[in-house]
Amino acid sequence: MRIKTLLLALGLMITCNLSAQTKKLSEIMNYLTPLPTSTLDNERIVYAKYLLAKNGYGRGYDSGDRTTPNLAFGPVVSTGNLSGETIWGQFIPGDAYTTNPEMIAIIDALYKAEALLWAFNLTDVYTGDPAAPVTRRGSSLLNGFNTRYNLISSPTGLNRSDLLDLPEVVTAYALYNTMNTYSLSMNFSAMDTEEGNAGIVVRDMITNMNPNDKAQVASIRAAFDALAPYGKARVTNYETLKKVEGIGGKMSDNLVSVSGRSPSNGQGFTTAQWNNMSNKIKGWLPGVAVNHIWIAGMLDGHNNWNGVAGIKVNVDFNTIATDGKYAPKGYTPLTEAEWLEKHVSFGMAGTGRPTHLEFLDAFDKNGVGVYLQVENGYADMITLMDMYKEIFEIDKHPSVKGFAVDVEWYFGFYDDTGIPVPNALAQQWNEHLYKTWGPGYQLLLKHYNINAMPYTYRGGEVGKSEKIIFCTDSQGSGSSIDGITTGFHNWAAQFPNNQVNRQTGYAVDRNWFWGLEEPTVRTLAIRLADIAKASPDQEISVTITQALFNDPAVFWMGTDAQAATALNTTMNMLNTATTVSGHPGYRYSRGTATPTDAIFVNNLRKAYNALPDASAVSETNIANLVQYEPVAVDIRIKALPATASLAFIRDSEIIYAIWNTYQALTAAQKAEVKEFTVLEAAKARIDALNP
Numbered sequence: 001m002r003i004k005t006l007l008l009a010l011g012l013m014i015t016c017n018l019s020a021q022t023k024k025l026s027e028i029m030n031y032l033t034p035l036p037t038s039t040l041d042n043e044r045i046v047y048a049k050y051l052l053a054k055n056g057y058g059r060g061y062d063s064g065d066r067t068t069p070n071l072a073f074g075p076v077v078s079t080g081n082l083s084g085e086t087i088w089g090q091f092i093p094g095d096a097y098t099t100n101p102e103m104i105a106i107i108d109a110l111y112k113a114e115a116l117l118w119a120f121n122l123t124d125v126y127t128g129d130p131a132a133p134v135t136r137r138g139s140s141l142l143n144g145f146n147t148r149y150n151l152i153s154s155p156t157g158l159n160r161s162d163l164l165d166l167p168e169v170v171t172a173y174a175l176y177n178t179m180n181t182y183s184l185s186m187n188f189s190a191m192d193t194e195e196g197n198a199g200i201v202v203r204d205m206i207t208n209m210n211p212n213d214k215a216q217v218a219s220i221r222a223a224f225d226a227l228a229p230y231g232k233a234r235v236t237n238y239e240t241l242k243k244v245e246g247i248g249g250k251m252s253d254n255l256v257s258v259s260g261r262s263p264s265n266g267q268g269f270t271t272a273q274w275n276n277m278s279n280k281i282k283g284w285l286p287g288v289a290v291n292h293i294w295i296a297g298m299l300d301g302h303n304n305w306n307g308v309a310g311i312k313v314n315v316d317f318n319t320i321a322t323d324g325k326y327a328p329k330g331y332t333p334l335t336e337a338e339w340l341e342k343h344v345s346f347g348m349a350g351t352g353r354p355t356h357l358e359f360l361d362a363f364d365k366n367g368v369g370v371y372l373q374v375e376n377g378y379a380d381m382i383t384l385m386d387m388y389k390e391i392f393e394i395d396k397h398p399s400v401k402g403f404a405v406d407v408e409w410y411f412g413f414y415d416d417t418g419i420p421v422p423n424a425l426a427q428q429w430n431e432h433l434y435k436t437w438g439p440g441y442q443l444l445l446k447h448y449n450i451n452a453m454p455y456t457y458r459g460g461e462v463g464k465s466e467k468i469i470f471c472t473d474s475q476g477s478g479s480s481i482d483g484i485t486t487g488f489h490n491w492a493a494q495f496p497n498n499q500v501n502r503q504t505g506y507a508v509d510r511n512w513f514w515g516l517e518e519p520t521v522r523t524l525a526i527r528l529a530d531i532a533k534a535s536p537d538q539e540i541s542v543t544i545t546q547a548l549f550n551d552p553a554v555f556w557m558g559t560d561a562q563a564a565t566a567l568n569t570t571m572n573m574l575n576t577a578t579t580v581s582g583h584p585g586y587r588y589s590r591g592t593a594t595p596t597d598a599i600f601v602n603n604l605r606k607a608y609n610a611l612p613d614a615s616a617v618s619e620t621n622i623a624n625l626v627q628y629e630p631v632a633v634d635i636r637i638k639a640l641p642a643t644a645s646l647a648f649i650r651d652s653e654i655i656y657a658i659w660n661t662y663q664a665l666t667a668a669q670k671a672e673v674k675e676f677t678v679l680e681a682a683k684a685r686i687d688a689l690n691p
Contacts, residue, residue: 025102032109039422058093115163119172139183199234211244233489255529257541271362284522291369299375309413310343310377317346328386343379363399373404402442426454430465448474471501488532496535505544515596564616571621598632630672637675
């Protein structure tokens with residue numbers, strides 16, 4: 001019978017009982033032999049270290065307590081360790097095992113394996129072109145590889161200089177030197193600075209242009225078009241140029257999808273609510289597809305050594321089992337307990353919710369698509385692909401567009417411990433999806449750290465695979481949309497011939513969402529498609545998480561009472577005592593609020609005034625709003641042209657909007673506005689230009 005799981009293919013079908021101290025050292029040693037021969041061996045070496053710590057034989061490099069198994073082997077992304085050079089944290093045996101002959105043999109095998117994996121993963125960065133052996137992105141990884149090279153000879157303080165003499169390591173280090181020499185000669189960092197500065201020049205040209213001077217407008221357009229992609233990403237006022245040219249709000253052809261990201265099983269929203277949200281997107285962005293990222297299996301055992309350390313597939317096991325056992329076609333049927341040994345559990349995400357199949361039925365009828373996403377932990381990905389194909393009946397549901405992997409949880413179950421996806425593995429997954437699901441289905445890989453993505457493999461080989469979609473889900477972008485734009489461009493630049501997706505709309509993003517022109521989702525999507533792309537035809541897609549589904553500035557699918565509660569949550573960001581630098585209240589209380597923060601306050605006032613019942617809004621939040629409204633008006637006035645004589649017709653809408661906001665203030669608030677004379681003069685000029 002054909003068995004597809006990775007462990008069986010390696011001849012390593014060893015029962016992994018979830019209770020402690022059941023794996024013998026001799027059994028764990030089986031995962032370390034033979035020594036690695038490619039990056040496809042990343043998984044089994046990391047898994048061996050997991051088993052060592054899981055069974056109480058020691059701890060991970062990052063842990064401070066030898067007696068407690070802890071985060072063993074995943075990189076700590078926040079400290080910049082996720083750069084593909086692997087080792088991913090070293091294993092330190094417990095005191096009781098330091099002189100154990102079996103443990104000594106295991107540690108020796110681990111160090112050799114990790115030295116080899118360093119070599120294989122470094123080779124992944126090589127472009128294959130001797131004339132240009134490393135890309136801009138790859139060049140940024142070289143320092144990390146060099147640091148790890150130095151650690152090969154002294155793992156956990158030991159002297160293992162012999163590992164540097166392994167033929168694979170010698171060859172890889174020579175390749176490192178070739179790539180590093182090329183990187184230094186190219187001076188990629190200086191190139192980024194030069195391109196970015198050119199973009200800032202064009203941005204300033206737009207700020208100071210005379211919209212009535214057609215020749216000047218044409219020259220600015222030419223200057224923008226001549227910018228390198230990174231320079232264009234810095235032109236944060238590009239929409240102003242479009243408006244002057246009469247194409248404001250026009251969608252780029254490369255905007256292919258705008259959608260939502262669901263937590264497991266819909267997160268309490270009904271099929272009608274999901275379709276309502278989908279229809280709003282269709283109305284805002286006609287012709288743009290709606291392809292939701294749909295989590296149909298979350299990590300089971302997050303940060304829990306006694307948990308499954310794998311995935312909970314959101315289906316009742318009894319509905320798919322026959323005689324108490326289940327397996328996809330071609331696999332050996334297993335009981336639910338036996339699936340646990342493979343880090344797979346089953347169960348609905350909550351009670352009283354539609355099933356995934358009911359959601360898919362609704363999406364089929366509404367012309368909406370989904371990518372079925374998994375958080376696999378130590379569960380085998382190929383097995384999950386085959387399982388999901390059957391359980392979710394993709395052949396019957398045209399709404400299913402592909403299979404998504406949240407790489408943060410790929411072979412890791414502690415925060416930030418997932419390991420990178422090497423080229424060979426991405427190719428294996430992608431080609432298996434094409435072969436088993438069929439042509440047209442795409443693989444989507446997601447992480448907030450670009451170094452977790454395959455370095456050069458992109459898919460799209462005719463008759464073998466579709467192009468991979470690369471999704472970034474980093475949270476927060478500072479005080480405005482500008483940060484998310486340049487950050488997304490940096491991501492897009494690594495995959496210029498592939499679709500890239502920006503997943504955003506976390507709670508921390510509320511402050512800049514509320515500073516966007518409504519409808520905010522449309523404004524965001526057009527902005528990213530216009531200037532974040534890395535090549536003229538690069539496909540851009542945008543995904544909003546459920547955290548802001550019920551935010552009045554985003555989709556809003558709730559009741560009037562819920563609207564007041566949601567608005568109150570957003571208004572909390574004006575709290576003057578906050579220590580969160582990304583919140584407007586932090587900047588207002590320190591005199592550093594931005595024009596985006598001013599729009600944030602203005603939009604809060606409009607939303608508050610529109611509430612049928614504002615009783616859920618706290619008096620403290622109302623007081624903060626009243627306090628900062630005059631400050632917000634001053635900030636907006638200061639952002640106008642330096643003198644009234646520089647105000648043009650293009651500024652009419654903004655000036656009148658600020659004027660109307662000022663007029664709506666109370667007398668006491670008006671007295672707090674310090675720049676009123678500037679506003680008054682600007683309005684007088686605009687009035688004269690609009691007799």
